[in-house]
Amino acid sequence: MTSPGSDAILSRLMGLHPKVIDLVLTRVETLLAALGHPERRLPRVIHVAGTNGKGSTQAMIRAGLEAGGDRVHAYTSPHLARFHERIRLAGELIPEPMLADLLEECEAANAGQPITFFEITTCAAFLAFSRVPADWTLLEVGLGGRLDATNVVDQPALTVITPVSIDHQQYLGETLAEIAGEKAGILKRGVRCVVGPQEEDGLAVIEAKAARLGAPLFVHGQHWHVAEDRGRMIYQDETGLLDLPLPNLPGPHQIQNAGAAVAALRLLGRDAAACEAAVSRAEWPARMQRLRRGPLAETAPGIELWLDGGHNPAGGQAVAATLARLPARETHLICGMLNTKDVKGYMRPLAAQAARLWAVSIPDEPNTLPAEATRDAALAVGLAAEAAPSVAAALARIVDQAPQARVLICGSLYLAGQILRDNG
Incomplete structure (x- = not known):
């Protein structure tokens, strides 16, 4: 602190x-x-x-x-x-x-x-x-x-x-x-x-x-x-x-x-x-960073956990290209975004790379997009999506459904910062 x-x-x-x-x-x-x-x-x-x-x-x-x-x-x-x-x-x-x-x-x-x-x-x-x-x-x-x-x-x-x-x-x-x-x-x-x-x-x-x-x-x-x-x-x-x-x-x-x-x-x-x-x-956190330690990783030992702070359409394209290069594995996104961003533009390239998106609001962030709005944006670009009350809750549901999945927490540097503070 x-x-x-x-x-x-x-x-x-x-x-x-x-x-x-x-x-x-x-x-x-x-x-x-x-x-x-x-x-x-x-x-x-x-x-x-x-x-x-x-x-x-x-x-x-x-x-x-x-x-x-x-x-x-x-x-x-x-x-x-x-x-x-x-x-x-x-x-x-x-x-x-x-x-x-x-x-x-x-x-x-x-x-x-x-x-x-x-x-x-x-x-x-x-x-x-x-x-x-x-x-x-x-x-x-x-x-x-x-x-x-x-x-x-x-x-x-x-x-x-x-x-x-x-x-x-x-x-x-x-x-x-x-x-x-x-x-x-x-x-x-x-x-x-x-x-x-x-x-x-x-x-x-x-x-x-x-x-x-x-x-x-x-x-x-x-x-x-x-x-x-x-x-x-x-x-x-x-x-x-x-x-x-x-x-x-x-x-x-x-x-x-x-x-x-x-x-x-x-x-x-x-x-x-x-x-x-x-x-x-070079070291640069929250840019397709693998999370191997911390409370989140410990609650999901079979999950391959990643974190990225990209938040615009070009960032979505970069994340999608990175996921496409990784070994094949069922991929889920936990996504929280700001209400000032082109949410559909960010998600559109990711639709082909993820099985499901779990939408969350960014805690303590006044400009967060509500989880339900993030979910609706994902659905609009053809990405299966559900809203979740928190990152931890979304991860728990993924563990129940796909315990060996790849999970990427993404959509905002503000969300990424919270994850690193709480789970670094």
Whole structure:
């Protein structure tokens, strides 16, 4: 459990939230100025945006840099089990006393002005990164890119845009081109950008923005290529070919994420050993994570239990592709989702991979989709489904009906976080 110190402050900071969420940089820029501009004193920054895969890609870049002895700060969101996961200082999660002190410092400097939770906690992360020596700072965009609170660094060392797909339309736009334009907002004049696999419309927007800024692009399918071949990952760019192990993060979609990480490391001049470490040593929980211990696993000894936090249509496709690659086994889904997501779009690709979906509400989450609505969405895409009062209750019913099944708990990072807190 997190100590009461940071918990209490984080709870207070939630109360500063503006009545309407408008994506602007003015609030975070004002607070950073009051704090003495820590964003200008960060170790070299690698800025990562995208709809899917940015967290995994960042984790692989970090593994590659750390394998060479570099000290790496990393900022990610949301957290799963506790807030401290968002801020990693030179390889370690931020300690509680430091986090509490930084949050209080930001709270005092903000002086009660409206500011989002993400904005003020991002400022706290920048303060931490500016005060602890390191070689690199990895920043994962929270939402979009152009107006994201992380997008205040004028001259990063490198930017990365992972695959862009439809998500968060209420903030980023209804079309793929509009959303890609927001992601491309992290491009900076003269700064190289690694671009992962993209739809044609999205890539066109990214390329046009890069041309206006003179930002050199390193694009999948043009400047670098990656594929699986006979149980290995083959990466190639203009400097040569790398024969690497498959990523230790499960799923065929992780090959393209690993390719983007390797491309980034190659642009930074890292060797083959760093690239191999990136794909073989990265850790990123709740992305097709096998759960082997904890109370849930203990109640279902014959069940093969997995956890994933993907929650949009592209995430559903990635999960479905991963399940299709696993050895044949009756598969059940325990699914809880937010009411802001394209639920049918997420479930549609999963229908062919699962025997049944057990719908649950996400406990203590105000934006949860009711279990009955999640069940109805599954039925609408041809997936047999029932509602259950909890994950534990759903798992118990699966054990009764199919005691040797594969079970994937899925649909939301908020649900995944609760599972890891209670059963990690």
